[in-house]
Amino acid sequence: MTRRLIVLASLVALLLAAAIAELALGAVKVPPGEVLDILFGSGKTGPNHQIVESLRLPRTVEALVVGAALGVAGAILQGALANPLASPDVIGVTGGAGFGAILIIVLFPEKIALLPIGALVFGLLAAALVFVFAWTGRNRGSIAKVVLAGIAMLSLFTAGTTGLLAAFPEKAPSAIFFLAGGLTSSGWESLDTTWPYFLAGAVLVVFLIRPLDRLALGDDVAASLGSRPQLIRFGAAVAAALLAAASAAIAGLLAFLGLVVPHVVRMAGRTSSQTFVVPASALGGAALLAGGDTLARTVRAPIELPVGPFMVILGVPVFLWLLRRAL
Amino acid sequence: MEAAAPTLAFPLPLEAYDVRVKIGGTAIVHGATLQVHPGELVAVVGPNGAGKSTLVRAICGLQRASAGVIAWSGREVRSLRGRELARLRAFVPQRMPVPAGVTVREAVTIGRSSQLRVLGRMTRADRDAIERAMARAEVGRFAERALVTLSGGELQRVQIAIGLAQEAPVLIADEPTSQLDLGATVEVAGLLRNLTAEGLTVLLVVHDLALAAAIADTVVVVSKGRTVAAGPPRQVLTPERLADVWRADAWLSEHDGRTALHVAWLGQR
Numbered sequence: 338m339t340r341r342l343i344v345l346a347s348l349v350a351l352l353l354a355a356a357i358a359e360l361a362l363g364a365v366k367v368p369p370g371e372v373l374d375i376l377f378g379s380g381k382t383g384p385n386h387q388i389v390e391s392l393r394l395p396r397t398v399e400a401l402v403v404g405a406a407l408g409v410a411g412a413i414l415q416g417a418l419a420n421p422l423a424s425p426d427v428i429g430v431t432g433g434a435g436f437g438a439i440l441i442i443v444l445f446p447e448k449i450a451l452l453p454i455g456a457l458v459f460g461l462l463a464a465a466l467v468f469v470f471a472w473t474g475r476n477r478g479s480i481a482k483v484v485l486a487g488i489a490m491l492s493l494f495t496a497g498t499t500g501l502l503a504a505f506p507e508k509a510p511s512a513i514f515f516l517a518g519g520l521t522s523s524g525w526e527s528l529d530t531t532w533p534y535f536l537a538g539a540v541l542v543v544f545l546i547r548p549l550d551r552l553a554l555g556d557d558v559a560a561s562l563g564s565r566p567q568l569i570r571f572g573a574a575v576a577a578a579l580l581a582a583a584s585a586a587i588a589g590l591l592a593f594l595g596l597v598v599p600h601v602v603r604m605a606g607r608t609s610s611q612t613f614v615v616p617a618s619a620l621g622g623a624a625l626l627a628g629g630d631t632l633a634r635t636v637r638a639p640i641e642l643p644v645g646p647f648m649v650i651l652g653v654p655v656f657l658w659l660l661r662r663a664l
Numbered sequence: 665m666e667a668a669a670p671t672l673a674f675p676l677p678l679e680a681y682d683v684r685v686k687i688g689g690t691a692i693v694h695g696a697t698l699q700v701h702p703g704e705l706v707a708v709v710g711p712n713g714a715g716k717s718t719l720v721r722a723i724c725g726l727q728r729a730s731a732g733v734i735a736w737s738g739r740e741v742r743s744l745r746g747r748e749l750a751r752l753r754a755f756v757p758q759r760m761p762v763p764a765g766v767t768v769r770e771a772v773t774i775g776r777s778s779q780l781r782v783l784g785r786m787t788r789a790d791r792d793a794i795e796r797a798m799a800r801a802e803v804g805r806f807a808e809r810a811l812v813t814l815s816g817g818e819l820q821r822v823q824i825a826i827g828l829a830q831e832a833p834v835l836i837a838d839e840p841t842s843q844l845d846l847g848a849t850v851e852v853a854g855l856l857r858n859l860t861a862e863g864l865t866v867l868l869v870v871h872d873l874a875l876a877a878a879i880a881d882t883v884v885v886v887s888k889g890r891t892v893a894a895g896p897p898r899q900v901l902t903p904e905r906l907a908d909v910w911r912a913d914a915w916l917s918e919h920d921g922r923t924a925l926h927v928a929w930l931g932q933r
Binding site: 419475543544547550551553554555557558560561562563564565603607608609610 | 688724726745746747748749750753754755757760761763764765766767770771774775777778780782783826830
């Protein structure tokens with residue numbers, strides 16, 4: 338119990354540090370004290386105020402929201418599918434979102450503002466198709482059926498994406514940034530469109546935490562305790578689809594985060610109880626994305642590296658090291 | 665067996681009449697009737713594939729029955745919501761997946777969560793129920809250990825504790841000893857018998873006839889999807905019935921609370 342509290346407290350500290358770094362660092366360095374002044378309004382106006390409030394603050398909030406959403410989406414999918422490999426990939430969301438974004442880039446290059454909508458709509462569409470195939474017919478809602486339908490849909494949409502890029506190679510440069518995953522300083526617009534999806538996903542998750550713990554003891558135990566296993570899995574998949582599609586709309590494809598963060602917090606907390614794993618994954622995901630984005634913006638400044646691959650390259654060795662120690 | 669109408673005036677904890685179950689169009693149970701009286705230990709026995717587990721799952725509300733009546737304390741299983749049912753009976757499946765990173769106490773707490781409202785918090789009474797369940801199933805000693813570190817017998821007792829945390833009047837277990845060695849079987853059998861003495865009503869699916877004869881008040885024989893006999897073990901598990909249902913030349917003996925099944929393993933000499 339105390340171990341969990343220590344982990345949660347450390348994650349909160351990391352998250353605050355990452356958020357302040359994201360606000361303070363960059364081409365213009367703003368001292369942390371001034372950042373706090375700007376945020377909590379001892380009313381200075383000036384260039385630093387502009388930079389922090391209209392460029393870095395929206396980006397920081399995006400990083401925190403997307404990081405938390407992907408961490409939670411991974412945690413609940415791994416729980417619901419009793420599968421350590423589960424991430425928003427396996428319900429088709431990532432594949433669909435990628436296709437939707439590339440479709441906008443290729444077909445409506447003059448309306449690039451539609452890109453988040455394309456990613457969101459196709460991400461949810463792919464997940465909906467997975468649900469249609471996985472939750473009908475025999476053994477509806479079984480783990481194998483969900484995972485197989487999801488992987489099939491992922492392959493289909495990924496093939497569509499690759500096909501489009503091969504047919505329109507001149508569009509590839511603008512597509513790469515989205516596929517790699519990264520944040521932009523485009524203000525509050527993308528959050529304006531996506532917040533209802535994040536909110537709906539988050540509310541659903543709150544109701545799923547306890548049923549998911551029951552599901553960990555198997556479908557029979559969960560059912561005998563009064564839960565409906567297929568319904569829990571469906572709810573978890575819907576919540577993860579909402580969170581991951583909205584995340585993809587803002588930040589492109591960052592699947593790695595959703596896969597890894599829940600494992601790291603389980604290892605750190607030495608428990609897979611969802612009452613711990615879900616909030617810890619939210620904090621950890623937010624801290625990781627904000628911290629990763631700060632690094633990606635600053636290591637080769639003024640060049641901004643896309644945070645997706647950067648995080649993966651830094652994250653994989655850490656993850657493998659943890660894996661070796663844990664198993 | 666003649667199917668009678670349920671007696672609703674003084675409902676038994678569990679009654680099932682002429683239950684039929686189809687799985688994927690195949691009839692697995694076609695005509696099963698049983699009654700469970702308060703405070704007794706009932707053993708459902710029968711050959712492999714007779715439909716014992718399917719019958720018990722249908723009784724528990726985990727599998728839809730295509731026909732028949734299943735009543736828990738006089739209330740039809742179909743009319744009960746999951747959480748209501750969880751107050752009337754606990755079900756211990758044959759094998760529970762053993763998730764990593766879950767301790768015994770956490771698992772038993774999950775069992776208790778069936779009694780909470782959606783998003784409701786644990787009260788003092790709930791925490792007491794968890795402690796009581798762990799004490800009764802004798803798992804308190806290793807309450808903080810992870811499930812993955814337990815032996816088969818310990819894990820079975822934890823599964824029973826998960827059921828006990830529901831504080832339902834009836835506990836149903838599907839083959840609770842089939843994976844256990846002799847010593848662990850003796851332990852679990854003693855535990856189930858003690859729980860019955862404390863007033864719990866217990867229904868088990870059992871493979872081992874000598875074990876069923878030793879611990880059960882009533883034995884229900886299932887053969888080819890039907891209940892074919894029910895009563896005290898010695899009256900029901902006769903050499904004729906063993907020959908008829910199990911196609912084995914065998915008889916049960918009992919001496920000083922020890923039971924044995926004497927089998928002509930290689931047929932008649």
